[in-house]
Amino acid sequence: MQRVLAAIAGAALIVGAFAAAERASAHHSASMYDHAKTLTIRGKVVELRWVNPHVSLTVMGLVGGSTREEEWVMEMTSPGNLVRSGGWSRNAVKTGDDVTVEFSPLRDATLRGGALKKITVLASGKSYTANLRAQEMPGLE
Numbered sequence: 001m002q003r004v005l006a007a008i009a010g011a012a013l014i015v016g017a018f019a020a021a022e023r024a025s026a027h028h029s030a031s032m033y034d035h036a037k038t039l040t041i042r043g044k045v046v047e048l049r050w051v052n053p054h055v056s057l058t059v060m061g062l063v064g065g066s067t068r069e070e071e072w073v074m075e076m077t078s079p080g081n082l083v084r085s086g087g088w089s090r091n092a093v094k095t096g097d098d099v100t101v102e103f104s105p106l107r108d109a110t111l112r113g114g115a116l117k118k119i120t121v122l123a124s125g126k127s128y129t130a131n132l133r134a135q136e137m138p139g140l141e
Contacts (some may be wrong), residue, residue: 032102033115039063041072045097050079050090055130057093057103057116074103074116076130090130098122 043061055076060069082088093099101122103114116130 004130022036030115032106034107035104035115036104038102038117039114040104041101043069043099043113045093045095045099046071047095048090052078055079055082055100057119059099061099062113067102072103072110073113074101074130075113076116082128085131092120092126093121096141098126100116 016105041059041061041063043059046058047056047080049056049058055078057074057076058071059074060071062069063072076082078084079088079090099119101116101120102118103116107115116127118127118131120127
């Protein structure tokens with residue numbers, strides 16, 4: 001009986017480890033975004049959520065040639081990565097700021113969200129990116 005219980009516990013531990021690894025892998029996948037497309041939204045910042053593991057930005061505005069304002073949620077990397085990647089802070093973008101955001105949209109077109117590539121605060125002209133590699137590109141302020 002003790003061997004059976006030990007075998008069941010061992011099997012449960014292995015299954016749990018695989019399930020956790022699969023969840024972590026899926027969480028960090030960027031396959032939900034269409035990185036071959038870049039859309040632009042012009043509008044106002046509704047909220048910047050400066051939290052781990054991912055910072056998110058909500059913008060109300062017009063995407064592309066749309067004439068109807070919509071709320072879009074952009075996902076970024078962690079706060080630490082944004083700070084190290086070039087000037088982000090929790091106060092870089094504030095509620096009510098007029099912005100232009102370039103982003104990779106979600107593959108599911110029924111959802112209004114994406115992966116932020118670059119944001120420009122119109123009042124100051126200051127640009128920020130969530131792409132760590134883009135920080136090394138020439139010409140990006």
